[in-house]
Amino acid sequence: MKDISYHTPDALLAAYAAGNLPHPYALVVAAHISLCVECRVSFEAHQAAGGVVLDSTEAVGVSDTLKTDIMALLDAPVISKPVHKRSGIYPGPVMEALNGKPPRWKSLGLGVRQSIIAGGADGNVRLLYIPPGQAVPDHSHNGLELTLVLQGSFSDETGCYGAGDLEVADQDLQHTPIADAGLPCICLAATDAPLRFTSLVPRMLQPLFRI
Amino acid sequence: MHVSLDIEPADRSSFLGLQKDVPKVTPPSPKISPQTLWMLAVRDQRDKAAFASLFDHFAPRLKGFIMRSGTGSGQAEEIVQDVMLTVWRKASQFDPARAQVSAWVYQIARNRQIDMIRKEGRPLPDELNENPETEPDASQIVALEQEAGHLKSALTKLAPDQREVIEKAYLGELTHQEISSQMGLPLGTIKSRIRLGLQRLRHELKDMR
Numbered sequence A: 001m002k003d004i005s006y007h008t009p010d011a012l013l014a015a016y017a018a019g020n021l022p023h024p025y026a027l028v029v030a031a032h033i034s035l036c037v038e039c040r041v042s043f044e045a046h047q048a049a050g051g052v053v054l055d056s057t058e059a060v061g062v063s064d065t066l067k068t069d070i071m072a073l074l075d076a077p078v079i080s081k082p083v084h085k086r087s088g089i090y091p092g093p094v095m096e097a098l099n100g101k102p103p104r105w106k107s108l109g110l111g112v113r114q115s116i117i118a119g120g121a122d123g124n125v126r127l128l129y130i131p132p133g134q135a136v137p138d139h140s141h142n143g144l145e146l147t148l149v150l151q152g153s154f155s156d157e158t159g160c161y162g163a164g165d166l167e168v169a170d171q172d173l174q175h176t177p178i179a180d181a182g183l184p185c186i187c188l189a190a191t192d193a194p195l196r197f198t199s200l201v202p203r204m205l206q207p208l209f210r211i
Numbered sequence B: 001m002h003v004s005l006d007i008e009p010a011d012r013s014s015f016l017g018l019q020k021d022v023p024k025v026t027p028p029s030p031k032i033s034p035q036t037l038w039m040l041a042v043r044d045q046r047d048k049a050a051f052a053s054l055f056d057h058f059a060p061r062l063k064g065f066i067m068r069s070g071t072g073s074g075q076a077e078e079i080v081q082d083v084m085l086t087v088w089r090k091a092s093q094f095d096p097a098r099a100q101v102s103a104w105v106y107q108i109a110r111n112r113q114i115d116m117i118r119k120e121g122r123p124l125p126d127e128l129n130e131n132p133e134t135e136p137d138a139s140q141i142v143a144l145e146q147e148a149g150h151l152k153s154a155l156t157k158l159a160p161d162q163r164e165v166i167e168k169a170y171l172g173e174l175t176h177q178e179i180s181s182q183m184g185l186p187l188g189t190i191k192s193r194i195r196l197g198l199q200r201l202r203h204e205l206k207d208m209r
């Protein structure tokens, strides 16, 4: 894999380490850390800082039975949940969201496909499959949009993003990502609100496809 | 408000000096903190007495930490119980050259608090496949603990309002927008720690591929 040029901004990493990033973003950041040594190290540095805060926290006495309760449970059998590991181009956190199964693609026309892998009140995460030369449907978004490239590459007004790169687009950015020549571009995209399409037809399709 | 936790270069030379002081023949080095030694005894020997010592150190701090976010005493103790049991069960994942014990416990505690709020739980990155032959030596562990120690003393020297911003951030009470506007990226700060970690991680990744 070529070197990663676009990384997770430090504030997002700190919020992720502290557990205060909305779920859709947390999933994309976890996937980027899985692929990127630099961001893993920064993430671990934030964990270290969190540990320092924990260590400096004033102690509060615990009840007398807590320790004996816990000691008595050490040998109790544990049912451990299976962990879904990286598979092909999909990092562990993506496989986890897919429940270990391959993505179920839905066509958006012109060879573009998507698979929504997580969604809820705080936004959604989807995989996008874009054939070379195709554009992601013209869209704007209400809040922050994070896009992690898993295969191939795309280019837009802000640069060229290859495998492992993370594009961070705020709501002011009106961009048109186009997949580059070569392998179809597969990326993981998170928004904290439904996407708004700027052209009429996709806007009508929006409720249909949950995009 | 912009907060900086930068570590003075002068401080850094001290741990280089320390590495010389680490005795060659008697691992584990006496410079390694008791918490790390207990954690290693739990990991490698499943030592319950060491676990009891970890409990005595961390349980009251964890309870204080959890209650700061507004959780009541009873529920806080339930979370402490879950966290301490996870420390015991997942001990094999502890790597003293990558995280001081408090960092590792911090992460388990935040994961647990989030899991209680959301049904999906927090997405976690892939584990690195550790190569058993890259077992860290005592000097790497000591170096990392020194970094954490520098960070801790830097934190205590901050003005109270600055310190509060950092504490709130790691208690999970600030959004990423608030972190970016209020902290002025202070944690690009643990720069020497980052460099140390990078060297080792690059090495590990080479072994993995």
Ligand SMILES: [Zn+2]
Pocket (backbone or CB within 6 Å): A004, A006, A007, A008, A032, A036, A037, A038, A039, A040
């Ligand atoms: Zn990165």
